[in-house]
Structure formats: structure tokens, C-alpha cells
Amino acid sequence: MKLLLFLLFPFSLFGVTITGVGIGSTPTQAKQEAILDIVTNIGGDFLASFEKVQQVENGQVVQDNKKKVSKFQYNYPILNPIFSKPKFIDDKYQVTAKIDTKHSKHLYIKKLKQLKKSIIHYQNEAKKSRDNVTKIFLLKKVFELQKEFDRYFSVAKVLKIGHLPSPPTSISVVENKIAEINFQPKHWEKFSWVKIRLNPDRKILKVGENYQILVKFSKPCYFYTIDHIITTTGISKSYLIEWNDHLEGVEKFIIRVPNSMINKWILLGNFQVSEPVGDEYIEVVASQRPITSLPTYMKIKQDGETQYILDGRVYQNIDKLIEYRQLTPIDEAVGKIHFQSRK
Template sequence: MKNIWMLTLCLASMLSADISGVGYAQTNKEAKKEALGDLSQVIKSEVRSNFESKSFVKGDKGNSSSSSNIKISSNLPILGADFTFIDRAMEVEARVELSPHKVKALYTKKLQNIKKELDSISSEIGNTSSSSSTLKLQLYSDAYSLLKEYDRYESVAMILGSKLPNRPTLTKAKVKLELAKLDSNIDSLDMASRVLAKSFKNKNIFVYPPLMQSNTTVAQFGAVFVKKLKAKVKSVKSPKNASYLLVGEYVVTKKMMVLNYELLSIKTNEIVASKTININKKAYKNIQVKPKNIDFDALLNSGVISSSSLKVSLNSNRGSENLLFNKGEDIELFVKLNKMGYIYIVGYTQTKEGSFSYLLELSEGNGNSRFVKFINADDASRWISLGEFTVEPPFGVESIQVIASNRKINSLPSVSYDEKSGYYIISKDIKKALVKTRGIKKKKSKKTELSEDVMSFTTIR
């Protein structure tokens, strides 16, 4: 049987050099945070592009994914990073480096420790009486938390070329199957939020709404639950004021929902605490748990172009993931390119009233030039605001796709101006529009570097 180690050897040669990030801010602390975010984004790009293209291995029953439904996140754990600071006239420049030869062993050791904990839980499960459903529920819940943690560290370790232990014998699929056989006594969302909150006593926590596994947009359940959880932990209103991020994900079985939350340190993205609970189906029977745009979400986040040297990133005043905005709130969007180049932005709007895609105006000018923005060398690696807007009806899901090139962009999707909406519409068939933007990139010469990033957020009343 062909196994995952061939993939590891292939990727190890790609990132044998140091990986770096840079951040600019008024203080060392803020610049360090920006640099860490930049480093995380670089690693995310590498993980996403390589997992999408090479993460399938031949198993006994055909092709199967080696990464067990990892949702590639920029909240990846950073171990053993080195920081340097340069005081400039009006700001501080922070640089962070992750040297594979120095940190590979740290990730290997971390994976070994998590695997030992999982092996111990597996042993306890095997020794537990079939009548002890409450204990089994707790053990399988703990195993689910550890498997999520294992996936996060393994995704980075693979890119760095770390020596990987054999995967734990207990898998997410097995845990989900066993949990589906058990009953949960958590029968309300108030009770669920209280149980979770007991595990997260830290101060200055920014709470994100939970997402369905492998999705990037918030369903109705996430919007309802995050309000309840925020009220029960020591939360802050903005990630900028946070010391920790509380990030959630769930899967749904026939009897229950398996909901996991992880408390991440802002400094390292390491997990400070983790808790998995199982919520009885009747607690959310009248609440939508699946995002409405699940098919397009998967399409948008697959096949993302990533250059080895040109990196483009999207962000907002709430971060770049697990985004939910309420009526009347202000959203500010940002873009960052790591070196001089050109960008254009495609938006995808999905509401009850309909769907459409559009080109976003980025500069003054005539024709296609109004949709293209040049990033000069002085603005490289700095967040550039794309403007603010207020959340107003109609509500739904908004996705943003940024496309960057090191050469001037002369070919764009054709648009027509819609006076009613004020948008330059590409198409009312958003899937066709996505094909158009990625089709354009394929026609570029091999000498042209191209990079892409996507971000989605949900707006509600």
C-alpha cells in the first residue's frame, strides 16, 4: 500500500529554507502580532495548495484523503519562531522566521504526545463496559478534541518535513460513528453554552461563531449560538483587544451535534484549552445547521492559485475566518501583497433576493483600469484598506476573491453596470463567474507570478 510518507518527502524539499513573515505597527507587541499573522498566512497558502493537489493516497478501499477533512486555517500553530524588531521613523517593523531544521523536532514531539493521549483514551474505551454510555460519551468527546488538535499540528509538520508518527488508530470517522450511537443529555443551547464556558475561564477572549466542518460561512446555528456563548465567557468585542481566540466547529449525526471549541493563544496560535460537547438534536430542531451556500463555498475554496514567492491576503476588522456581521455593523476590508504587483477583486453576493458576481472598483480611471490597483514597493507587506461599508439588507453571504499578479493585468472579466444596485456585474450565475476569473489566470505566461486568496462572511438581521 502506498502511504503518506512519500508525500512528506515530496513536500520537505519545497520548504527546506526558512519561512518568514513581516509586520508593521506602532508598538513591538502589535508588530509582533502582525508578523505572526503574516507567517501563518504564508504557511496556510502552502498547506492549502499542497493538500489540495497531493493529499490523496492509495488505501485498501481506493483513494482516500490523508488529512481527514482538515479545513485549512490561518490559525495554524507556530512553534519555535524567532522574532527581530527594527525601529523606524514612524513605526516598528517586526520580522519572524520559522527555520524547519530547528523546529521540525518540536512538531514531531508534539504529535507524539497527542498520539499517546489518544492511545490512552482508546485503551480506556476498550476497557469501558458497554453499559457505561456516559463515560463513553466523555471519552469519545475528548478523543474528538485531540484529533482536531493532531490535524492542526500535522498539517504544519508535513509542510516543514517533520518526521511524522503513524496516524492514531482512532479516527474522526470512527469517533463520529460511535457518538452517533450514544445519547446526549444536553438538550438546550443555553445548557450547551454553560457547559462550554466552564472550560474557558481566561480573560480577553474573542469568540467566533462555530462553523460546520470543512465550511467557511456561518449557518443560522452559528449566529444563534455565538450570542449565548459570548454572554458566558469573559469576551471582548474585537480581535485587536483579545489575548485569546475561541474558535468552534461542529459535525451533525442522526441523534446529535458534536461541537468542538478551541481556545487559541494570540501569541502562538497554540491550543490553550479545548472542549467537545454533544448536543441533543431537539436543542436545535428548528435551527438551520447547514450553510445555504455550501456547494459554492467548496468550489470557491478549492483550486486557489498560490505562487511560491507572490503572496496575497485578505482580511477584515474582525479577522479573515468565521465571520459574522449583524445589521448596522461596519465592515472594513483589507488586502496585503508581499511585494510590488497588481490586484483586482471579484465579489460574490448570495441573498434570498438572488446571486450575482461583480468587479470591485479600486481606483479612479476609465475602462478596466478602475478595477485594478497597483501596490508599490513602499506598501508591500502592509495592510491596505479597501474601504468600509455598513451591513444593510438584503442579508446573506458575501465572498471576496482577490487575484494578484507581478505583471500588469490587462485581461478582466467583462462587466455591465447595474444602475439599481450600483455594481459592475460579471454574471448572475456565480459559478460561471468563478470559472471566468480562474480561466483568465490559466492564459498567463509561465513567467507571470499569480496568487489568490478568498474570504467569506455572513450578514444577518
């Protein structure tokens, strides 16, 4: 249990010192708490309070929490911490831990150089690969290594370590490359009876610009829509778009296309580009049979707004949806579109 926490960022000719205090029933536990204090103070932790969270599988609520408070903590790596001698006070051990620029500088630079070298290696291998399965595997390696690079880089910046290796890429750039491969026509070219486009018909839209999403089907059907968003700030989420807020269950997300509307462009809605900017991937999944189940999602109500979020990052959800559709009837089809928003 964390009982005491403070942070010192003294500036000197030698750089920065970050100090944390931990208290525990054993010296080892006290040291662990002291490290957690440093991690918390570097990245901070924050609370996300949701009014209501439901997990829905096949249209059935399998978990329902009316109130949920989640605590998130950044996983920052601490290299070469210096611990004080444990003190036994009030039946507890107290330990002070610190890291500073002078003693940690060479370790962070060395680690970042190693990670950058590995990232560039896998990037080059991915570029050379002509097989998309292998390319995606290599890009996922790049993604995980870049996340690790970012964590070390963040601590090094707080310590004001100079002459750091520059980031070789960013997780949003890598994730977009993975998503783009999965959005290539060869994954869905047999599903030619679903089309989707934007108005204006451009690949890049600017903040504040209005646009429309239109779809066209060559067969009568039922469909639902999934929106995947990867922002330049690293946010990555997928969610089901609710079209019928007056209905319940699966019907909230389903639109029926009758015979009279086939081979005609159908306006799904009017939208406006807002921040944060990034890449957006929209999937329209259609079936000639009534749709009775959807991918598992979390119904989250926060600040009066309800969203239906798929669990995982975008590149993971796109993979899951490809697998999900492989198990569905042959009369299902999917239309996809990718566009970018910019300031």
C-alpha cells in the first residue's frame, strides 16, 4: 500500500534529480513503492470515471457496472535508481529512491540507441517484404519497440538528458501502416456490392470542414458501421456507430436497405472534422440476412455521451473483424474507406 509520496525536481549544474519515498512492511516492498512514486511523478496517473460500463457479446450484456473508476499509470522505466538505507519507523520500513541525470544519462542513451537500431532493422525488413502477413508481423514488432522507445525517451526528457537519439517513428505512424495493409482491396475485393464514399470526395479533410458519408448497395441488405480512429497524438479506438438511438440492442446499429434503394447513394449523415486530427477508417458491414449479432463491445457512458467501444487498438480490431467475418455467412459484404484529417 502506498502511504507516502513526494517529488523533488531540483535543478543544478548536474541536471535533474527525481526523488520518491516508499513505505512498506518489508524493505523490498518499501523500495518497490519508492520506484512507483518516481514513476507516478514522472508520468502522473489519472482517473477515468464512467457513469456506466457494459460489456456486450452477441447482443447480450455480460457485464454491467453502473459506476466505474479506472486508474491508469504510465509504465516508465527507471534505470539505475539509488536507494537510501531502510529506516524502521512505526512498524514500517521507509526507503527513499532517486534517479538523476548524472548517474542515469549513459544508461538511457545506450538503451535508446539499442532500441532505435532494432526499430530501423525491422522497418527495413518490413519494407523489403512482399508478403503482407510477414510485413504486418514485422510492423507489429516495430510498434512494440517504438512504445518501449517512447517510455525511455519520456524519462530521459524529464531528466533533461541531452543529445538523445531521435525517435525513428511514432506508434500512430506504424499503426496506420498496419491498418492500411488490412484495408487493401485484396482483403475484400470479392465483396463488390458495397461501396462507400465521402462528399467532398477527398482523402484529406481539414478541421472545421463539413463532409458526408454515403453508401451504395447492389443488393437489398442490412448493415452496421464501425469507425476506427488513430490520432496523431497516439489515441487509437474503434467504435460502433449508433444510427437508431430510439431502439434497443442490435437494432440501434442496423440500417435496412430495401429493394427501392439498391444502386442508389444513401446519405448516412453530415459530419464535421474536429480535433484531434489523424486517420479514420470506416467499415460498412452488410448482410442479405437480418443481423442478429455484432462484435463484442463496451457500452461506455461518460459526461452524458454514450459510446460503443471495441476493446483494443485499431490495428488489433481490424484483425479481429477480418477473423470475425470469416465465420459469418457467405452473403455478407464489407465496404471500406480511409481518409485523413489535418489542421
